[in-house]
Amino acid sequence: MPSIPPTATILGVKVHALTQAHTLALIEDFITNGQPHQLATVNPEFVVEAQHDAEFRRIINQAALALPDGIGLLMAARFLSTTPLPERVPGSDLVEQLAGLSHQKGYRIYFLGAREGVAEKAITNLKIRYPRLQVAGHYAGSPALEENEAIIRRILPTRPDILLVAYGAPKQDKWIARNLDQLQIPVCLGVGGSFDFIAGITKRAPQWVQHMHLEWLHRLIMQPWRWRRIWNAVPRFSWLIFWSRFKNSNTNLIVIY
Ligand code: UDP
Numbered sequence: 706m707p708s709i710p711p712t713a714t715i716l717g718v719k720v721h722a723l724t725q726a727h728t729l730a731l732i733e734d735f736i737t738n739g740q741p742h743q744l745a746t747v748n749p750e751f752v753v754e755a756q757h758d759a760e761f762r763r764i765i766n767q768a769a770l771a772l773p774d775g776i777g778l779l780m781a782a783r784f785l786s787t788t789p790l791p792e793r794v795p796g797s798d799l800v801e802q803l804a805g806l807s808h809q810k811g812y813r814i815y816f817l818g819a820r821e822g823v824a825e826k827a828i829t830n831l832k833i834r835y836p837r838l839q840v841a842g843h844y845a846g847s848p849a850l851e852e853n854e855a856i857i858r859r860i861l862p863t864r865p866d867i868l869l870v871a872y873g874a875p876k877q878d879k880w881i882a883r884n885l886d887q888l889q890i891p892v893c894l895g896v897g898g899s900f901d902f903i904a905g906i907t908k909r910a911p912q913w914v915q916h917m918h919l920e921w922l923h924r925l926i927m928q929p930w931r932w933r934r935i936w937n938a939v940p941r942f943s944w945l946i947f948w949s950r951f952k953n954s955n956t957n958l959i960v961i962y
Contacts, residue, residue, distance in 0.1 A: 706734060707727060707730040707731050707734055709721065709731065709769075709770070710722045710723055710727065711788045712771070712788060713773075713778075713782040713785075713787040713788040713789070713790050714787055714788075715752055715778060715781050715782060715785065715787065715946075716752050716755075716756060716945055716946070716949055717755070717756070717762065718747065718751070718752045718755050718762060718765055718766065718771075719765065719766045719771055720747050720771045720772075720773050720778055720782070720790060721770050721771050721772065721773070722773075722788050722789065722790050722791060723770065723772060723773065723790075723791075723794055724791050724792050724794070725792065725794050725798065725799070725802065728770065728772060728794050728799065729802055729803075729806065731770060732744075732803070732806070732867075732892050733806070733810075735769070735891045735892050736812060736866045736867070736891045736892060738891065739891055740891065741885045741886065741888060741889050741890055741891060741893065742769035742770070742891060742892055742893065743764070743767075743768045743769055743878075743881050743882060743885050743893050743894075744768060744769060744770045744771075744772060744892060744893065744894040744895070745764070745765050745768045745770070745771050745772065745874075745878050745894075745895055746772045746774040746794070746795070746796035746799070746894070746895060746896065746897065747765055747771045747772060747773065747774060747775070747778065748774045748775030748777070748778065748938065749775050749777035749778060749781070749937075749938045749939070749942035750775075750874070750934055750937050750938040750942070751765065751874055751875075752778070752942060752945075753937045753938070753941055753942050753945065754874065754875060754937070756945070758875060760875075760879065761874075761875040761878065761879070764875075764878050764879065764882045765878070767882075768878075772794040772796070772799070773790045773792075773793060773794055774793060774794055774795050774796050775793065775795075775938075776793060776918045777938065777939070777942055777943075778790055779792070779793065781942075781946045784946060784950060785946065785949065785950055796894075796895075796896045796897055796899050797896070797897075797898075797899040797902045797903065797909070799894070799896075800831075800869060800896055800899045800900075800903060801831070801834075801903070803867055803869075803894075804831040804834070804835045804838050805834075805835055807835065807837075807838050807839050807867070808835035808836065808837045808838050809837075811837075811839055812839060812866040812867055813839045813840070813841040813863070813864065813865045813866050813867070814838070814839065814840060814841060814865060814866070814867045814868075814869060815840075815841040815842050815843065815860055815863055815865035815867070815868045815869065815890075816828060816840070816842070816843040816844075816869050816871070816900065817843070817844055817846060817856070817860070817868060817869065817870045817871065817872075818845065818846065818848075818869075818870050818871030818872045818877065818896075818900065819845060819871040819898075819900040819901060819904075820845060821845045822845075823845070823871075823900045823901055823904045823906060824843040824844075824845065824871070824900050824904075825843060826904035826905070826906070827899075827900040827903040827904040828840055828843060830903055830904060830905065831903060841860075841863040841864065841865035841866075842859070842860065842863040842865070844856065844859055844860075846859075847872075848872040848876040848877065848879075848880045853880075853883070853884070857884060857887055857888065860888065860890075861888065865890055866890070866891055866892065867890070867891070867892045867893075867894065868881075868888065868890045868892070868893045868894070869894055869896045869899070869900075870893065870894065870895050870896065871895075871896050871897065871898070871899060871900045871901075872895070873897055873898070874895060874897060877895035877896070877897070878895045881893045881894075881895060907927075907928075908927065910923035910924070911923075921935055921938060921939050
């Protein structure tokens with residue numbers, strides 16, 4: 706049975722030292738075990754947000770797995786000499802890998818969130834690569850409280866093994882935390898804009914740009930209206946990390962803005 710790895714603590718936020726293979730092994734274990742588990746795909750923007758959103762911070766720190774989605778986290782862990790993070794576990798790659806597992810093992814996946822029609826398109830594309838993908842259902846819905854009960858009633862009878870929630874952070878993670886007990890789904894994972902990537906609506910950076918760790922720059926050029934989020938993910942995060950090491954207070958929260 707695979708064991709849960711240690712965590713790196715980055716500005717008070719815990720991130721598990723996972724590889725992609727280890728993550729998949731644990732997910733299979735969670736499905737066998739049947740208890741509900743919340744997984745979060747943590748990137749530098751999450752860590753910045755968690756500095757002033759205590760609920761979000763608590764949710765990440767209590768998640769069964771907080772996946773290191775973002776090269777900035779790997780660099781920060783090294784710079785702060787906390788537990789080393791061996792590799793990135795990006796949410797959209799994980800969705801592909803889970804579709805592959807579903808194809809092989811028959812796990813049922815529910816696709817919640819993204820704009821109307823996007824999940825269907827993502828499923829169509831995944832089925833080209835994984836024809837035996839088991840889709841428990843899909844629904845755009847909304848993370849608004851008024852819709853909560855109707856969405857639960859829709860998902861429960863479909864009995865998925867894996868629930869992917871694409872409402873963006875922190876809404877998707879709060880949605881999962883609020884509903885985890887009621888849903889009793891073994892694996893509930895917030896996946897951000899992954900359905901948009903898989904549906905081909907948002908283009909991911911070319912491989913060479915990803916290898917140079919410049920995916921954020923590609924995003925800034927393609928989606929300039931996201932500048933504030935990219936500002937948080939890159940310069941603000943870097944500044945907070947430098948400041949944290951300077952103050953030697955890595956495990957403490959620092960609210961300096
Ligand atoms: N989204 C949604 N309902 C909402 C807010 C967001 O379905 O109320 C979807 C949005 O369409 C997109 C995803 O949530 O598919 C989040 O995308 P974003 O690019 O913001 O997430 P990131 O990957 O940056 O976390």
